[in-house]
Amino acid sequence: METYFSRWPGVWYHGDWARADGAGQWYLLGRSDDTIKVAGKRVGPSEVEAELIKHPAVVEAAAVGTPHPIKGEGLTCFVVLKNGHPPSDALREELKDLAVQYLGKSLRPDEVKFVRGLPKTRSAKIVRGAIRKIYLGEEIGHMDLSSLDSPEHLQSIREAV
Structure with missing residues (x-):
């Protein structure tokens, strides 16, 4: 768990690029490290x-x-x-x-x-x-x-x- 929360306090860092549209739908676009x-x-x-x-x-x-x-x-x-x-x-x-x-x-x-x-x-x-x-x-x-x-x-x- 420390890995996911150590980058920014209280924020979960998962390493994926994601975006949300106007309707609140989330889309995973790929790994940020890629x-x-x-x-x-x-x-x-x-x-x-x-x-x-x-x-x-x-x-x-x-x-x-x-x-x-x-x-x-x-x-x-x-x-x-x-x-x-x-x-x-x-x-x-x-x-x-x-x-x-x-x-x-x-x-x-x-x-x-x-x-x-x-x-x-x-x-x-x-x-x-x-x-x-x-x-x-x-x-x-x-x-x-x-x-x-x-x-x-x-x-x-x-x-x-």
């Missing part, structure tokens, strides 16, 4: 992922922010392809262009990596924090991965990097 800031523009990973999965070859995708020497953060995307769609440089460029078409030039992914699967929790949430740490060559041993449903996909990320 927000990516590319060249001063804030984007949620799900916004990028939603565009990538529009491609007929893509089953699912994960986007993470990675260090960029000019923009501060860049986008690195991990993509799972449908059966019968082999990875290729041409497909990689198509996916980058697709992101530009819907999100703008500044949010063009720097890298697109093809993987067999994405690490997810039992509730089907993509474990982007672990993906990012693996990409950066950092240890993930201290992370709580007890709810991970697909630990074998951590290796798929390692192999793609």
Whole structure:
């Protein structure tokens, strides 16, 4: 409990982006620690992922922010392809262009990596924090991965990097 109330006294900090509409309905938009800031523009990973999965070859995708020497953060995307769609440089460029078409030039992914699967929790949430740490060559041993449903996909990320 201390973790949730220690940031601001009397206020519960849960780490999710949320908004309320005029009717009092609340919407959870994603994790606040997943927000990516590319060249001063804030984007949620799900916004990028939603565009990538529009491609007929893509089953699912994960986007993470990675260090960029000019923009501060860049986008690195991990993509799972449908059966019968082999990875290729041409497909990689198509996916980058697709992101530009819907999100703008500044949010063009720097890298697109093809993987067999994405690490997810039992509730089907993509474990982007672990993906990012693996990409950066950092240890993930201290992370709580007890709810991970697909630990074998951590290796798929390692192999793609």
